[in-house]
Amino acid sequence: MPARIKDLVVDAADHQALADWWCAALGYERRRPLGHPPPPAEWAVAIHHPQDAGPVIWFSPVPGPEAGRNRVRFDVWGDTGDLLSLGATLVRRHDRDAGWDVLADPEGNEFGVFAPGFRTPGGGTTR
Numbered sequence: 720m721p722a723r724i725k726d727l728v729v730d731a732a733d734h735q736a737l738a739d740w741w742c743a744a745l746g747y748e749r750r751r752p753l754g755h756p757p758p759p760a761e762w763a764v765a766i767h768h769p770q771d772a773g774p775v776i777w778f779s780p781v782p783g784p785e786a787g788r789n790r791v792r793f794d795v796w797g798d799t800g801d802l803l804s805l806g807a808t809l810v811r812r813h814d815r816d817a818g819w820d821v822l823a824d825p826e827g828n829e830f831g832v833f834a835p836g837f838r839t840p841g842g843g844t845t846r
Contacts, residue, residue: 726775734778738764793830
């Protein structure tokens with residue numbers, strides 16, 4: 720049986736703030752345990768799509784910023800301007816070699832932004 724993604728986990732120096740930023744960027748919400756009090760602030764934060772249309776993403780606290788390049792990154796459908804207005808920073812604009820923008824979230828984690836209707840190298844439209 721092939722493996723399936725259960726959750727995504729992102730290490731973060733300020734896991735609370737980064738979880739909130741990605742909620743705003745993706746339209747996600749914090750996942751609250753039903754019938755239980757809110758977890759302590761130092762615990763990892765889980766966010767999810769309100770209609771469960773995407774994976775659960777956990778933001779786990781770590782003592783400092785990551786050194787080197789991310790080993791896992793998000794690629795999102797979206798509008799670069801909207802994400803920049805939420806506090807992302809532009810790393811690289813799309814060009815002839817790559818048809819997507821690269822941004823960084825508030826902790827410097829890079830992610831790709833694909834405009835709706837992005838055309839694959841074979842000419843097909845995705846999304």
